[in-house]
Amino acid sequence: MANKFHKFTRRKFIGGTFGLTLLGAFKSHPFARERRPNILFIMSDDHANHALSCYGSRIVETPNIDRLAREGMLFRNCFVTNSLCAPSRASILTGKYAHVHGVKDNSTRFDPTQHTFIKLLHRAGYVTAVIGKWHLHSEPTGFDYWCVLPGQGEYVNPTFIEMKKRSKVEGYATDIITKMCISWLRQWSENMGDKPFCLLCHHKAPHRPWTPPQRHMKLYADIEIPEPPTFDDDYSNRASAAAHADMRIADMPDYAKELKPEMTPKERKRYNYQRFIKDYLRCVVAVDEGVGELLRELEQLGVIDDTVIIYTSDNGFFLGDHGWYDKRFMYEQSIRVPLIVRYPREVKAGSTDEHIVLNVDFAPTLLDIAGVEIPGDVQGRSLKSILFGKPVNDWRTAMYYRYYEYPKPHRVLPHYGVRTERYKLIHYPTTGEWELFDLHQDQHEMRNIYGEPTYSGVAMELKELLHRLAGELGDTL
Template sequence: MLRKVNLIIACALVVLSCKEHTKDQTLADSSITETKRPNIIYIMADDLTTQAISAYGGIYKDIAPTPNIDRIAKNGMLFQDVLCTNAICGPSRAAILTGNYSNKNGYYKNESGGKFDASQWTFPQEFQKNGYQTSMFGKWHLGTEPKGFDVFKYHNSAGQQGHYWDPVYNENGVDVKEKGYSTNLSTNFALNWLETGRKKDAPFLMVLQYKAPHRPWEPDHKYETLWDDIEMPYPATFNDDYKGRELTAGDTEMTMDYLSRRDMKLEEPADLKGAEKLKWAFYGAKPGELVQPEGMTNEEGKKWRYQRYIKDYLACVKSVDDNIGRVLDYLDKNGLTDNTVIVLTSDQGFYLGDHGFFDKRFIYEESLRMPFMVKYPKLVKPGTVNKDIITNIDFAPTLLDLANIKTNQKMQGDSFKSILAGKTPKDWQQAMYYHYYEFPYWHHVQPHYGIRTQKYTLAHFYYNIDVWELYDLEKDPHEMNNIINDPQYTNVIQDLKSQLKDLMVKYDDNKSLADFRTITDTDFGAIVDKKDDETSVRDILNQ
């Protein structure tokens, strides 16, 4: 009898144990399912351009290679035709966050553009709502505190532009001054969060946004003299004479003639303070203020300024590349690579002496095209290249789609997840709409809107001029010949103008020119309430 009782108890314990094991296994399976949702690391450098990334080729690829950025392209998909809807820092960031054009998200300009409307939906909020751990490190530059992030630490000096050295960060609402070089620091914060700040059993979205290589292009000390003994090559369009584009490309303040003493890293007199200090540093940013050694001709001075500029810019990119390598290495060492989506991009392109320019803003290729690459082993075939037209309003819906997050939020952009899988939808967009509003500060670039197809760019410059430009990108990839008055293109122009009108209606931006000019003229406020040494520069220069 005792043996029978013991047998019954033993069987009961086995059944109970099996039930507990099943319960534990269910929880484990649930955890596995949760962790199989992909992690996403979105990396965006400021003013990084395709010409500075060796995976895209170009004249600097052997002199200043970017091996770690290239690792993303080599093991993922490199995009050749990702385009910016408004090629300037803040508005591009707003478009990326909301999936909407400037006229929808309300953030048109940097200068007098006010603060980004933080009450509106952004894609990180959707990730957070759907169980993702979220964090943001580096440059924000929207005049608000980030929303949708469990943790954030963003540049909060110089009008949220930040400083390269010993920068001030806003850490979850509190300003903290850090010691060191900002590109390294932002990566330190990101890696520390990956190691100790997140839970290991839930997916994460991490946004890492570098200040570099934004002006004033201050390299890490170890790279300050990296290319002192060589002469950097010059872009093919370095000596553009702007023939046929005199009122647009030829009437800007972003040529090599407008690089300042600060840009050239000239030694500042020790006794200067306040406004006088700023006037000295930014001498060169106004017409007629050429910064160059005495005795140089204009041509020699132009080349001298370019050499100092391009070496500093590429040295800043080198630090970005180093730090992206640190992130990739961390993922490899911690078994996170296979289940992590890595996105590398910029807020727009940038001119590296192309057309004699620095900066961005134009619909022209160097500023319109954004570097963009995605690595995700579970979906993206390594070493692939895509040439479809994609815009920055497409980023948000795509990231949500990759995470299998469904949302009722309306966005003007579309997901290109299927393109990442190697399948371009038959009805995918064949053209994109562009609109830039800011004038005259900074850099005196005429407001314009336009259409870009894979073969043509058509733009209308409208603020205080009425100029149309057309470029045949197959015959004239450098956009040196404005063919708007060429009778051979009459039908092409009519077709493009019709497509442009349709796009303006589609994106609800079919306003009158008077309305567009009103946006340009409207002072929406400053990005920050309290002026500091950088935000008052315009006033100093305008005295």
Template sequence: MSETNEQSSKPLSSAQGTTTRRDFLQASLAIAGTAAVSTVAPALAGAQTKSKRPNLVFFLGEGQRADALSIAGNPILKTPNHDRIGHEGVRFTNAFCTNALCAPARATALTGLYSRSTGALDNTKGNIPLAADIPLFTEILQKEGYEVAIVGKIHTRNGVEERNWDYYFGHNNPSNDYENPIFKEGRKGKVGPSKQYKAVYPDDLSTDRAISWINEDRGDKPFCILIWFVAPHEPFFRPRRLADLYNGTPIAKPVSFDDDLKGYPGKPKSFVDAENKLGTTSSHVACGSLEGVAKDYYAGLVAVDENIGRVIGALEKKNILDDTAILQTSDHGFFLGEWRLFDKRLMHEPSIRVPFQVRYPKRIPAGTVREEMVLDTDIAPTLLDLAGVPAPANLQGKSILPLAKDTDPEFRKEWYYEYYEWPNPEKVAPHRGIRTEQYKLIQYVLDPSEGELYDLRTDPNEQNNLYGKPQYASLQAHLSDRLSVLRAEIPERKEAS
């Protein structure tokens, strides 16, 4: 492959217990940021000089399920470079997003705030920037002497191109053109016009730019780079080198794949009427079959894994790998045939579960695995904590770094979820919910009589809906009350219009 007027891509060759006020404070939003971060990060900042602060690399996947890693036991997908981050750092087996949709999830990753507080509720209004009074964690790092860059799929309000990036190479599209992608490039807060690159896979090109920027001479200044991949977003195109990957590989059906043939037992009408179902909609021709989607999805993640390996290799070559903290997660999960669904949006486990791994040997013991519930609101405070930079008190998550040294059963007992976009291409109804360590309650906004309630310990596949059953009335009422309390504690910012 070649590209117009640019260097060629060089891809890798190869509880239900009684919920206490303390529990709520730990899970609630503004208070959580204050309690968990402000008491830790300032001391670290005072103990570390700026020259000793680690570089930061933040890999954000696109729709990568928590089980879409070989380290997580996936029987098909091989992801050795993702796995290395987990093997040599800490990996969380219960990590979640708080709004399973690209643009709002990416705003949360940048700000440490729920969608309700950023005002970026959905994928609409893409050209309207985030409110100027909401700082990105990268801007906080800049003030502490970091150089900051973002490359790849931005896909949040205005691509955050109006913010002061030392280097920017991104696009604000959901998927871009996989064969002839379009990017904007800029430096020192000035971003240029869109430019199309010919015959190059977008993530390969983004990785080229990321490595080039990492290799620039910046003296003793630390850097933070966000490398955000577009694959495997629909239409799931593959790089040519992986065109025949998984030929002949069988794809197993999820246990709930045929629930539609049974009338979706126990599911409310709002769930049944959603159109994000494989082989049913002409607006998603790439989602015609389970086998096709799954294999293309996995092949896209192999390409991502190769590019993660290229970045790690560049850090090793520069002899700064162990001086660099690496965080890898995803904006949301993805349905691969559960209830015959594709896409995300719904508050069911395949959609909201994501990988979450951090490698930094100076503070994180290798091979650490934790079961505490961590959220996308924790990304910003964690990266600030890694840098030894105090986090603003209003951040709504908390650093996960204390969990790298020891378990904490009280870290987070419950958390709030809300999906807003309506109407939307898949006719997924707006809903909100609460998830505890054992239970999940989902309430549909357009018809308050509809809901879903699951005991995730006995029913991890969410097939036995307990909502409305008399014997669970007390549990349902308790969770509904907790949901209302959590929601009320999140400061609301009206969406920009």
């Protein structure tokens, strides 16, 4: 098996010996195609940055994902453009915003005839597969192999749809998805190792109902997890949307049967938080273990350094922040996602990046790294220069966000807005309200300064920016 992975060494030798004169001829040689890196794209569901030790969590330990950061690049400002599962997944596949790919909420079916980076990689000779959560209603297209959970899927003994065929698989979803990915990688190595692969490993965890694996049920049992600083937010000094939303830890139905009648509302809220956050973090630990297993497998197959490995999530999550669970709002914990990329041939180990990068950038980045032309209608931008340490000119200094799903399931009013490095402007068209936050002064977004005379100039500039960005992206406000 080792022989087929010695090609890199051989190619290096050829390039080094004959130099640039042969480079033209070399490019059209079949070897050139084999030089393209493999892609392992690992995405969890609802994994917030502040539940990763490499992003500063002081509770959960994620040593395997941390290893990716230590050996690759960690993006400090990666955001989603609509903080919800299906819209974000469609944006990741297409490189487009929700008003263009059409999946504005979780119930809309993804039109599978659209271009995705997967289809383009497949056409360019990549072996493609997706294993795990899909959540786009239509069947996966552009994949040589797919095995996905129907809808949200289940944690324990889940049903999978493998190339249209349904069957129940014994075990815990995160572990099963990891094992299936390992098995697929072995098959690729044995049968198709001359072609590069692109494998999407999509975990269900740590999505609700946050069911941990049996082996971690007792993790954190003896400790109390500290509540976040905004845990007792009363939603004053904000637009009415915050108080209107129905996703408070205090009212979560998940543990209602465990609450005792004599508990005060405050005690109930505290109880719910401890139950929720411990289970959530236990799920995260299993995801991290799965990442470790995948890394070990790539090492054993001898291709770990020939593979671009990405870790991310489809959206962030409120972990008791503002007294909430779930996501949706354009507030920081909801729109921030982890993005870590390991590819030691080009990406500097232990590097970090501060640019505003988005989920719509993933598709053009992967196409670019694979040497595949990025279609003109893709709205995101390739991160290849940032990743490969090349000069980056005129990068975006603001992001555009839009959320649609209402009223169910959490009564978060539709809204849109812009975020710059310092400010965030949000508009709720239903109520006509605006929110403006100065993130330098108010990192927890507790004080809406819209309407304050000192910030009237800033508000006006941001409104112009909002309309300009919407126009450039073809959206109508």
